[in-house]
Amino acid sequence: QQQVKQSPQSLIVQKGGISIINCAYENTAFDYFPWYQQFPGKGPALLIAIRPDVSEKKEGRFTISFNKSAKQFSLHIMDSQPGDSATYFCAARGSQGNLIFGKGTKLSVKP
């Protein structure tokens, strides 16, 4: 009930391509869905977030698509760059206010 399932585990994309990472959840009480970016040796940093009353949110090259009925949401990175190479985590916030994270996707963008 509390899990957030993330796929793929790893992703290799060519520079300029589109990176797509997917997440699914079960608990309909989740009210906030952020994506975090983590570089090696650093803590996760908030990238973009969405609330369930919105179907899409775009910030620069990063877009979240949210499908409430399917209980799925995804991160799209347009025009992927080598500097985007990092591990990406989706998360969901429960009624207690705690974030539940997916297992992460390691993205490599090849020049």
Next chain:
Amino acid sequence: EAGVVQSPRYKIIEKKQPVAFWCNPISGHNTLYWYLQNLGQGPELLIRYENEEAVDDSQLPKDRFSAERLKGVDSTLKIQPAELGDSAVYLCASSWQGNTEAFFGQGTRLTVV
């Protein structure tokens, strides 16, 4: 403005020894979190504080882990005694309130040998 500060960055200890991690949250942030991040995994919540009160410690292994947040600012997470399986990154995060954006520190990488 300084971010969440954690120390030490790295710690290597022998099993059965005690270890402590320190966290200084962003100034004015009332909510403080300790997360555990195993290699190749997402962070998992250990404990959450609202000011000096631990409001969710359900995932904290209380037989060997303890935490405190005196005066509602800095926090310390302790393990005694450490086990090999405790090797991981311990992340501290803070937010203004529990339902606002959480900012993470760089973490403490613990290796138990």
